[in-house]
Amino acid sequence: MGKTNISxxxxxxxxxxxxxxxxxxxVLDTAKEMKNIIHRDIKKVPALRGKSIxxxxxxxxxxxxxxxxxxxxxxxxxxxxxxxGTSSIVKGESLRDTLYTMEAMGVDAIVMRHKAEGAxxxxxxxxxxxxxxxGDGAHAHPSQxxxxxxxxxxxxxxxxxxxxxxxxxxxITHSRVARSDIQGMRKMGMEVHLAGPKTLMPRFxxxxxxxxxxDRIEEAIExxxxxxxxxxxxxxxxxxxxxxxxxxxxIFGVNDERLKLAKDDVLIMHPxxxxxxxxxxxxxxxxDHSAIQEQVQNGVAVRMALLTxxxxxxxxxxxxx
Amino acid sequence: MGKTNISxxxxxxxxxxxxxxxxxxxVLDTAKEMKNIIHRDIKKVPALRGKSIxxxxxxxxxxxxxxxxxxxxxxxxxxxxxxxGTSSIVKGESLRDTLYTMEAMGVDAIVMRHKAEGAxxxxxxxxxxxxxxxGDGAHAHPSQxxxxxxxxxxxxxxxxxxxxxxxxxxxITHSRVARSDIQGMRKMGMEVHLAGPKTLMPRFxxxxxxxxxxDRIEEAIExxxxxxxxxxxxxxxxxxxxxxxxxxxxIFGVNDERLKLAKDDVLIMHPxxxxxxxxxxxxxxxxDHSAIQEQVQNGVAVRMALLTxxxxxxxxxxxxx
Amino acid sequence: MGKTNISxxxxxxxxxxxxxxxxxxxVLDTAKEMKNIIHRDIKKVPALRGKSIxxxxxxxxxxxxxxxxxxxxxxxxxxxxxxxGTSSIVKGESLRDTLYTMEAMGVDAIVMRHKAEGAxxxxxxxxxxxxxxxGDGAHAHPSQxxxxxxxxxxxxxxxxxxxxxxxxxxxITHSRVARSDIQGMRKMGMEVHLAGPKTLMPRFxxxxxxxxxxDRIEEAIExxxxxxxxxxxxxxxxxxxxxxxxxxxxIFGVNDERLKLAKDDVLIMHPxxxxxxxxxxxxxxxxDHSAIQEQVQNGVAVRMALLTxxxxxxxxxxxxx
Numbered sequence: 016m017g018k019t020n021i022s023x024x025x026x027x028x029x030x031x032x033x034x035x036x037x038x039x040x041x042v043l044d045t046a047k048e049m050k051n052i053i054h055r056d057i058k059k060v061p062a063l064r065g066k067s068i069x070x071x072x073x074x075x076x077x078x079x080x081x082x083x084x085x086x087x088x089x090x091x092x093x094x095x096x097x098x099x100g101t102s103s104i105v106k107g108e109s110l111r112d113t114l115y116t117m118e119a120m121g122v123d124a125i126v127m128r129h130k131a132e133g134a135x136x137x138x139x140x141x142x143x144x145x146x147x148x149x150g151d152g153a154h155a156h157p158s159q160x161x162x163x164x165x166x167x168x169x170x171x172x173x174x175x176x177x178x179x180x181x182x183x184x185x186x187i188t189h190s191r192v193a194r195s196d197i198q199g200m201r202k203m204g205m206e207v208h209l210a211g212p213k214t215l216m217p218r219f220x221x222x223x224x225x226x227x228x229x230d231r232i233e234e235a236i237e238x239x240x241x242x243x244x245x246x247x248x249x250x251x252x253x254x255x256x257x258x259x260x261x262x263x264x265x266i267f268g269v270n271d272e273r274l275k276l277a278k279d280d281v282l283i284m285h286p287x288x289x290x291x292x293x294x295x296x297x298x299x300x301x302x303d304h305s306a307i308q309e310q311v312q313n314g315v316a317v318r319m320a321l322l323t324x325x326x327x328x329x330x331x332x333x334x335x336x
Numbered sequence: 337m338g339k340t341n342i343s344x345x346x347x348x349x350x351x352x353x354x355x356x357x358x359x360x361x362x363v364l365d366t367a368k369e370m371k372n373i374i375h376r377d378i379k380k381v382p383a384l385r386g387k388s389i390x391x392x393x394x395x396x397x398x399x400x401x402x403x404x405x406x407x408x409x410x411x412x413x414x415x416x417x418x419x420x421g422t423s424s425i426v427k428g429e430s431l432r433d434t435l436y437t438m439e440a441m442g443v444d445a446i447v448m449r450h451k452a453e454g455a456x457x458x459x460x461x462x463x464x465x466x467x468x469x470x471g472d473g474a475h476a477h478p479s480q481x482x483x484x485x486x487x488x489x490x491x492x493x494x495x496x497x498x499x500x501x502x503x504x505x506x507x508i509t510h511s512r513v514a515r516s517d518i519q520g521m522r523k524m525g526m527e528v529h530l531a532g533p534k535t536l537m538p539r540f541x542x543x544x545x546x547x548x549x550x551d552r553i554e555e556a557i558e559x560x561x562x563x564x565x566x567x568x569x570x571x572x573x574x575x576x577x578x579x580x581x582x583x584x585x586x587i588f589g590v591n592d593e594r595l596k597l598a599k600d601d602v603l604i605m606h607p608x609x610x611x612x613x614x615x616x617x618x619x620x621x622x623x624d625h626s627a628i629q630e631q632v633q634n635g636v637a638v639r640m641a642l643l644t645x646x647x648x649x650x651x652x653x654x655x656x657x
Numbered sequence: 658m659g660k661t662n663i664s665x666x667x668x669x670x671x672x673x674x675x676x677x678x679x680x681x682x683x684v685l686d687t688a689k690e691m692k693n694i695i696h697r698d699i700k701k702v703p704a705l706r707g708k709s710i711x712x713x714x715x716x717x718x719x720x721x722x723x724x725x726x727x728x729x730x731x732x733x734x735x736x737x738x739x740x741x742g743t744s745s746i747v748k749g750e751s752l753r754d755t756l757y758t759m760e761a762m763g764v765d766a767i768v769m770r771h772k773a774e775g776a777x778x779x780x781x782x783x784x785x786x787x788x789x790x791x792g793d794g795a796h797a798h799p800s801q802x803x804x805x806x807x808x809x810x811x812x813x814x815x816x817x818x819x820x821x822x823x824x825x826x827x828x829i830t831h832s833r834v835a836r837s838d839i840q841g842m843r844k845m846g847m848e849v850h851l852a853g854p855k856t857l858m859p860r861f862x863x864x865x866x867x868x869x870x871x872d873r874i875e876e877a878i879e880x881x882x883x884x885x886x887x888x889x890x891x892x893x894x895x896x897x898x899x900x901x902x903x904x905x906x907x908i909f910g911v912n913d914e915r916l917k918l919a920k921d922d923v924l925i926m927h928p929x930x931x932x933x934x935x936x937x938x939x940x941x942x943x944x945d946h947s948a949i950q951e952q953v954q955n956g957v958a959v960r961m962a963l964l965t966x967x968x969x970x971x972x973x974x975x976x977x978x
Binding site: 064065066067069093095097108109112115116118119120121122 | 374375376377378379380398399402403405406409410608609610612629630631632633635636
């Protein structure tokens, strides 16, 4: 922090397409410092003391909510949680009015998950608190893309990712993680390889320079320096887009056999929660190549970085402490 | 604070009928100071550090709960939330025992919402923590009445409200907001005008000096300096007390046309959440006369004032900081 | 604290069978100091500042969850709550992965309730944060056993409980409270007396030295220095193990009449929430012999002690403040 003239102060975190490579790197560099805080005996800095953050989740997700909540608390912020399921703020009240209410209450940042694509962007247009998209439909999940980048830079021990090959396997069509990955990895100069059931990956959506679409999952695995195995939504099966779980595991599962096709230093990632034995085998999930648990910790670090940069520009945190 | 000899330390906030005009003004003056804190870059004072507050909601309300939760946190208190729906403390346990439990745990204030009228008063009799009524049936919602008063004093730029005309429109019978308004506005010398469907406003309940009951909503709008449009509970329709939503909007909705009947400087308020297009039109809700979003912020300020005054008397907060 | 060489730093709190009498007494002595904090005007010490605690409840329990949450907050820790019912972390994710996630997020302690006996022990084997069992099936609820011991030492005004007679009445078979009591009381040299419906207390499970099983509840009441009346789970009735509520109250309820059989200085305890009029009469619950509300406060104190001892060894708290 302080090494660059770039500032993300006041920036809404909606999608990685809005970030320059330099801005992405600033987040990752800041996250590296933040990760040290998580390892301290006393995980508490006053960087966001007196700031208030609301997690506003119209879809349930304890994992992402907890990650943001802890990130905020480690930084000294006040965090309150609002979940649609248990919340009257949501029933019979327009999203616009809920946002106005949060703004009026003095909230500094709204961490928002919504099934409607574009809901966080809409929010950023109608109210002044910083909006952080924690997942909107199949559109974007930028903090997930950033934590994946952070994890790769950590394991590959370099900030230069140019030319590295990144494979995303599974249901690409419906995945906001895939979209944020594609944007983030391309910005950083990586080559993206996609593979999955044809019904779940219409080629026309993704045919772009720097993206390679494979017919067989094995081809993507062979090519990859890093593999992101997407979580399968079992409910897709009802729509006929999807074989049986058993079939899926057999044809598309990343298991011990298929891992042998990969490079020796391949890195395995998964956004969690995992359906073990389905899209990924336990052996792969907990094996030597897996960065999956590290991703979770990096998620907290990246969210600490985003909150600090967006709410204070990152400079105040030093002055404060 | 400190300008008066009145103290609200230890006072249960049950209904505005228990407040003198001087006590109400003390809350409003304190809220004015509190509102400055919400606008600070660092919204955190140590006034209630080491105090613990429980929000105990037997009816869901994210809006009011969040307002109290943020108020407590801005003041440095610890706040925990208990909701009946997700709570075993409620199932199979009497209200009395739940209250005893909260008291034994060292809680300083219980912010309570309950469908039964009088439940907070009962609570105040059986346990020692300060009880703040956040709505009990159709009985009272004192912090809403106070924030409405605060909003009027702010917009009208005077603490002298005597003779001002305050209209409440809608389902008066079932509204705790209306009752707290009537008590608060009358204490401060305002004239109250009521209008709504006849089935939802039995005259005998409200025929008192200082209260004018209108047959037509237009008469109340014409008379008013301030208009509070109540939220319509759509479920009343089932009971036959209520026309169709369309009929309601046509006959009782506060819309662009009806607003033309009002005074030039009329103030429009609504307790939220709004059914836009039903009791209030979007044009009116977001128009120049609307104080609706400001009410939300004033709600946090008033709740900060109530918590500080009831828990510390208001003096400690200066000594502490 | 500091008076002993015993340290519980890093110890998982799974069941009282893992504790020596000296370790139990260390917890109780520490709890005594902690209880003073609850009575202070400012209930806040920095002992656990920068520590993060997750309450991970797979069964609902606002009472125990609130007790741990307040305990953590009074000590300056960050506390986040995860409940299975409202949580996606639980659905479709293995317990192992949920635990890995908590560990990766930097959590220092996981307070865990689970219907499966042994789940907290499993947790303690797969992740590094301190695990505190807040109830696992019919197995154990160690903080409840400890708070009961603390309450007895307080009322009997001695730390020497040897030979004292402790009666547990009700559904012994299904009660984790009974099991933790039996372990704790026996460790401290007390004699345990059991009585309840025969269908709910298979003798072979409990026939051990120091345990007396009674056919009639009156015998246990006559013998006891302390009586713990267990909460009846009304759903047992469906399984035919249980008479009607009316029958239960008549034969096994601790009421005014039966209390006359007890010693003059008998102490009545109940883990809560109470079914008043069923296993205990209101007269007994709120009478002179009842320590029931005091138990709730002692629960917070004991949990403060456990968190401090397990996370810091108890020494840091002095250095810090």
